[in-house]
Amino acid sequence: NAGVTQTPKFQVLKTGQSMTLQCAQDMNHEYMSWYRQDPGMGLRLIHYSVGAGITDQGEVPNGYNVSRSTTEDFPLRLLSAAPSQTSVYFCASSLSGSSYNEQFFGPGTRLTVL
Amino acid sequence: SQQGEEDPQALSIQEGENATMNCSYKTSINNLQWYRQNSGRGLVHLILIRSNEREKHSGRLRVTLDTSKKSSSLLITASRAADTASYFCATGYRNAGGTSYGKLTFGQGTILTVHP
Numbered sequence: 001n002a003g004v005t006q007t008p009k010f011q012v013l014k015t016g017q018s019m020t021l022q023c024a025q026d027m028n029h030e031y032m033s034w035y036r037q038d039p040g041m042g043l044r045l046i047h048y049s050v051g052a053g054i055t056d057q058g059e060v061p062n063g064y065n066v067s068r069s070t071t072e073d074f075p076l077r078l079l080s081a082a083p084s085q086t087s088v089y090f091c092a093s094s095l096s097g098s099s100y101n102e103q104f105f106g107p108g109t110r111l112t113v114l
Numbered sequence: 115s116q117q118g119e120e121d122p123q124a125l126s127i128q129e130g131e132n133a134t135m136n137c138s139y140k141t142s143i144n145n146l147q148w149y150r151q152n153s154g155r156g157l158v159h160l161i162l163i164r165s166n167e168r169e170k171h172s173g174r175l176r177v178t179l180d181t182s183k184k185s186s187s188l189l190i191t192a193s194r195a196a197d198t199a200s201y202f203c204a205t206g207y208r209n210a211g212g213t214s215y216g217k218l219t220f221g222q223g224t225i226l227t228v229h230p
């Protein structure tokens with residue numbers, strides 16, 4: 001199994017540009033989520049999904065959109081990039097929506113917005 | 115706001131020594147998890163302790179949980195250079211509806227450096 005994969009690994013955007021960060025998992029996990037990691041801030045939850053067609057907001061959802069059309073994929077869209085969105089983005093998945101499940105993380109996407 | 119606060123922020127030790135990291139949280143939880151992050155990589159799950167457990171072991175890892183003090187500690191015994199990483203605690207809790215959705219709240223992490 002490849003686990004959780006993310007593309008791209010690195011991305012540089014200009015302010016106002018849009019882009020989609022890709023995330024896929026091959027473990028048939030119901031639960032998927034997106035976090036951003038900033039220095040001194042730990043990981044903060046952006047959006048999450050408990051199954052195909054079901055998404056909800058996390059702690060810092062503004063400026064981001066998600067959709068979940070399949071169990072495997074959970075893309076994160078930046079609508080109009082801002083310098084404040086410079087961060088490292090991690091996608092994670094777990095077997096189900098229970099918080100007792102361990103989460104499996106992708107390798108991350110390092111995004112810089114100029 | 116962050117639920118977990120790790121202490122210390124950074125820890126530097128020699129190989130063979132024990133490393134202890136602490137995590138404090140604010141609200142009631144149903145479980146607490148520890149993750150490791152090597153530089154430039156994603157997080158890897160280490161261990162989970164439920165709110166009704168007080169201590170758990172996994173190899174060289176020992177986790178304790180004190181729900182009365184809302185704190186947990188992670189002990190790594192006989193540390194190795196390969197243990198150099200950031201360590202995060204993450205708390206899981208029941209939402210207002212009483213379910214345990216998979217939302218975890220992560221702390222800021224402890225950076226552990228183990229010198230050979």
